[in-house]
Amino acid sequence: MKFKKIIIVSLALLLAIFGVFLLNVINDKKGDSQSVQTTMILISPTTLQPGDVISLSKLLWKDWPTQSISKQYITKEQKQNVKDIEGAVVRYPIFEGEPISLNNVIKTGGKSILAAVIRPGMRAVSVPFNKIVNAPALILPGDVIDVVIPKKELSAGHTDDLVGQTIIRGVRVLAVDNIIQKMNDGKDLSSPRTITLEVTSDQAEDLAASIPEGRIVISMRSVFAGQDVYSDGYPKSDELPVSRGDKPSRTIALFRGSERSEVTVK
Known part of the structure; x- marks a missing residue:
């Protein structure tokens, strides 16, 4: 009786092992048939x-x-x-x-x-580095900048007032000298002679008209800021006052009857 129980248990174990083995084989075949091409x-x-x-x-x-x-x-x-x-x-x-x-x-x-590398409809314009008033110590291809020109403005009888006028916004630097990609080999780009900007045809005309008259100012944009390229020329809303310097003081004499007093004004 005990011998029969041992045989039955052994057969059950063998069947269980065989079932597990057969199941693994079937799964492997399914995996092969479903492999990614x-x-x-x-x-x-x-x-x-x-x-x-x-x-x-x-x-x-x-x-x-x-x-x-x-x-x-x-x-x-x-x-x-x-x-x-x-x-x-x-x-x-x-x-x-x-x-x-x-x-x-x-x-x-x-x-x-x-x-x-110029995008369709855009132009490449080179700017002499010595025309940039506040040239950054390091500027690289791919940087995004705004271009500002300083202008004298007549106000209240004074002709020495200056305003900063943004003529171009969010333009991409295509090249520094003859280098059109960021360098990872340590090459020195700190003293370039020209920078090349990617602009629209209208912006190219504005820039060409501004450079001969004087020098320009550029402001660097954050790499996280989106580009918003405009070609409206000289928008009035972009005029921002800059430092105007101290005006010379003047002394005015005031007379009240026989009394005389002086007032200093700027």
């Missing part, structure tokens, strides 16, 4: 800045979920796109590990790299 695409192993020239030797092929692949990504089967990407110029930042997208690069066709 991937396709090889081009990615950048390092961050690329606007103005960088694409070199295939510095890019990597990586498996990417097929369902997540955009039409603008470059796959290994697209031999023509792979060929065309060599020597193209980066228009917008491509971050480390990000796929190379045809929207982010452009072929220069023999034209300058600067022309490739």
Whole structure:
């Protein structure tokens, strides 16, 4: 009797073990059938800045979920796109590990790299650094600035009053000298000769008219501030008073009958 119980218990254990094994096999097969399909695409192993020239030797092929692949990504089967990407110029930042997208690069066709990074409808205007009154100690491509001109204003009979007038808002610095991307190699950009700004055609005319008359002031914007590019010329609402200096004092003599008194006014 005891022997039969032992046999029954042993068979039950064997069946349980076999059931667990069979269940694992079934789950493995389901997992294989549901595995994610991937396709090889081009990615950048390092961050690329606007103005960088694409070199295939510095890019990597990586498996990417097929369902997540955009039409603008470059796959290994697209031999023509792979060929065309060599020597193209980066228009917008491509971050480390990000796929190379045809929207982010452009072929220069023999034209300058600067022309490739200007947005459609915009212009590039160079400003001599010695025309900037308050030139920042360090200004880099990609910074966003406002351009202000100091103007004399006639008020209350005084012609030496100055106002600051913002003529351009939120423009992007395209280049400092001939450098059009931020440098990470320690290259000194603290004493440039020119800066190149990305402006509209109207802003280019305003800037061209302002520089010969005198010098300009630039104000740096925070990297967290949005860009609001205007092209309305010289908006009155942008006139802001600046330091006017101390006016010379004057003494006025007042007579009341035979009495004389003096009052100092400014």
